[in-house]
Amino acid sequence: MSALLAFIAAAEPAAKGIDPWIAFFSLITVVITVGMGFWTAGKSKSAGDFFVAGRSVSVGWNASAISGEYLSAASFMGVAGMVMLNGYDALWYPVCYACGYLFLLLFIAGPLRRFGAYTIPDFAEGRYDSPLFRKIAVCFVLFIGFFYTMPQMKGAGTTLAYIFPGLHYSVGVIVVGAVITLNVSLGGMKGITLVQAFQYWLKVFAITVPIFVIAAIVGHYQSHLEANKTAQETVAAAPAGIERKALPAKAPKDEQWIAPFGSLTTKAVDNAIKAAKTPEEKAALEANKKPYSLLYTYSLIIALVCGTAGLPHILVRFYTNPDGVAAKRTTMWVMILIGVFYVFPPIYGVIGRSLTPELYDAVGSKGTDKVVLELPTLLAGRDHPLLGSILSGITCAGAFAAFMSTFSGLLVSMSSALAHDIYGRMLKPNASPEQRLKAFKWAAVIIGVVSVGLGTQVEKLNINYLVGQAFAIAAASYFPLLFMSVWWRGMTMQGAATGMLVGGLLALGSIFLTTLSDVYGFSGLADFWVAHPLLRILCEQPAIWAVPLSITLMIVVSKATAATIPADVRMKMLVLHAPEALGLKQEYIKEHEGLGGH
């Protein structure tokens, strides 16, 4: 590993001025993560070991592990970057990332654990006795997974470009992608509880300690917030001693940044206003600006809240709870653990706006997404050079922990979907355990290569925005499936599949259209968005129509095909809802030797 980093440093002539502290902390994180992965993987060889160990995991450990896997590069770097860029509107992201777990807790966590299905494809097959439906559900594991890996790759590219100044963004993506893929395919990091739990505490440490020190030296959260004047104030009432650098022209104005309905939610209409030819057109668009941005806000909330309840790599972890009650307790602790975390990233954004406004002018990996890494180095200019380097090293370590843990978790769940469901069930049902293990390794390599390829394409897009898109697809496909299957006896396989496919694919398609014009600048499409700001908002944030559409289709088609309701639906519902004390528990898990989960 160190040889690899030394190689990059040597191979890149421009990579001068590497801060040894930053490189040191980042390297330690990588070594510990990879080392712990192999150490724990060596201790639990078979799938059976993994499951039995999993069942004895306590609520505290399991909650830390779920939080560790959940807090990705989007949470660690993206939220701060987005708050700095867009102000108040971006706060919906951290709040809904954390509070979305409430829907999971209220409607899904307990019943899903009781059912004994631990991936959504398992649940889809078990609930409807349909291997076909399993295959459909597997496709969405891949769709959502790829959307989720892109921002992790962006985080990796940004962080490496920061540690090694001059290193090209895509080199960072390729190096990190290769290391993690190799690690997963060689057998380390199989979603082991201990590693993920450690990563959570590392990330909390890395986000809190530096900001406490920074705030003590340069001024507090609310003081820097006060430096931004609202529309009602004529001058900013910044307390004495709060320094603020001049904002570049690209940065949003104070009153727009601090208030709701700012640059994030009004972008589509603002673009249209810029292009409008007549004053009447302009006035009409101005009148629509606020209602449209309200619509954007609600659609974003629906996507994030419902999407959290439908993320495949998070739901997998609920299986490690011993029973439904523990699953509920774990969810509550996850909400507390990640809620505590999410208070902090916006502080970096707020202080970053005052002190590192030059980031507004940069694009891609040099832009606001790196404020978490950049902010601590400010202390160097305030007579604390060593402190600045150490703290920046700590936030870099946290960033490594963030994209490594989430990307590893995604890689494991996607590779197993490919190896277990597509290879093991469809292509070669009678494969031996060795062949399955080999398939898993190849699947990890294939998925890793595709993820790196996709990751190199998204440098221009905001990390957090990309994750929001993955949530929107999950909200329109898996959330309706799980919610309706758990609570409505009348669901049929046809209804569930139609709703999930149509809702999910339409959301995917409309998001793809907006990404296409944003990344590749297809001028025809970009012109269309400018002419139709409402359509742009509905395509960028599809949850507000896609989730109701999906649920409606499920109800209508299920009613039409009511004859095919599974015969033993009463028993299935009992398993989902009856307390464990009644002894109805049913295990749908079949062991897959050598795969260590799937």
Added chain:
Amino acid sequence: MKESNPNTDPIHSDAFLARLMSGQLKLSIACAFCFIVALVALPLLNYFQPAFMAQRVYGFTLTWLILGVLFFPFVWIISFVFIQRSIALEDAEAKAALDGLKK
């Protein structure tokens, strides 16, 4: 999976399942309702009362304080209440069902 006669076994009766589901669902919906009201209301307040929501509280604007800080503990309270009640409900159902079996 063993199927027993729904007419004789109280646990496998439709009535038991319906009671079980509706009890939990009512609780879940009540908790979700509190949460959804807050989620719907905050953007509406921002929309119709911008000046009120922009007033300064300890340096934050009111709406920033609510969303960036106070929202988290609010949701923790809902989830805590839900878990207490939900577990109590399960225990009561299990006890009632097992008592019914013994009779």
